[in-house]
Amino acid sequence: xxxxxxxxxAAEGATFDHDYYRNKHVPLCVKTWGLDGAEIDKGVDGxxxxxxxxxxxxxxALEAARGSxxxxxxLADIPNYTSIPPILQTSxxxx
Amino acid sequence: xxxxxxxxxAAEGATFDHDYYRNKHVPLCVKTWGLDGAEIDKGVDGxxxxxxxxxxxxxxALEAARGSxxxxxxLADIPNYTSIPPILQTSxxxx
Numbered sequence: 001x002x003x004x005x006x007x008x009x010a011a012e013g014a015t016f017d018h019d020y021y022r023n024k025h026v027p028l029c030v031k032t033w034g035l036d037g038a039e040i041d042k043g044v045d046g047x048x049x050x051x052x053x054x055x056x057x058x059x060x061a062l063e064a065a066r067g068s069x070x071x072x073x074x075l076a077d078i079p080n081y082t083s084i085p086p087i088l089q090t091s092x093x094x095x
Numbered sequence: 096x097x098x099x100x101x102x103x104x105a106a107e108g109a110t111f112d113h114d115y116y117r118n119k120h121v122p123l124c125v126k127t128w129g130l131d132g133a134e135i136d137k138g139v140d141g142x143x144x145x146x147x148x149x150x151x152x153x154x155x156a157l158e159a160a161r162g163s164x165x166x167x168x169x170l171a172d173i174p175n176y177t178s179i180p181p182i183l184q185t186s187x188x189x190x
Contacts, residue, residue: 002139003134003136005136005141018189022189039098039188040188040189041098041100041184041186041187041188041189042186042187042188042189043184043185043186044097044154044185044186044187045183045184045185046100046182046183046184046185046186047182047184048184048186050186051184051186059139087141087142088140088141089136089138089140089141089142089143089146090138090139090140090141091136091137091138091139091141091143091145091146092136092137092139093134093135093136094113094117094135094136094137
C-alpha cells in the first residue's frame with residue numbers, strides 16, 4: 001500500500017480554512033480519485049497546520065490519480081482554503 | 096483522537112536502518128506506550144526517508160506516554176537506526 005500525504009507548513013500570515021478543507025476539498029479528492037476515504041490532520045503542535053493522508057493500492061494507482069482529468073479542478077480549488085504551498089510525500093506503508 | 100507523527104527528513108550523508116526501525120524501535124515505542132500498533136512509512140518521494148504515526152485517545156494520553164519512565168530507553172535507541180534528528184508533529188484527527 002502507498003500513502004500519499006500532503007502537508008501544509010505553518011507560515012507567518014498564512015491562512016487555512018479547516019472547515020472548507022474537510023467538507024469540500026478532501027471530499028473532492030476522494031471522489032475524483034475513487035477512494036474510500038482519507039485521514040485529515042488538524043495541527044496542534046509541530047511544523048504543520050494541517051495534513052491529509054490518502055492510501056492507494058500501488059504507485060501506479062497513485063500516478064493514475066494524479067494524472068486524471070479531475071486533477072485540474074483539485075488544483076484550482078486550493079486557493080479556496082489556503083495560501084500555503086503544500087508539501088507532497090509518497091511512501092510505502094511498512095507492514 | 097490524536098495523531099503523533101515522527102518524520103525523518105532526508106539529508107546528505109544521513110543513514111536510516113528501516114529494518115531496525117520496523118522490527119525494534121517502533122515495537123519498543125508501541126510496547127512502552129501500551130498502544131495497539133503504529134503505521135510506518137518508508138519514503139518513496141518527498142522530503143522524508145521515513146515516518147511513523149501513532150494514535151492516542153487524547154492529548155493527555157500522549158503527554159503521559161511522552162513523560163513515561165520508558166521514554167529514556169526510546170530516546171537512547173534512536174542512534175541505533177538513524178543519524179537524522181526527527182521532526183515531531185501532534186495533530187487532531189478530523190472526523
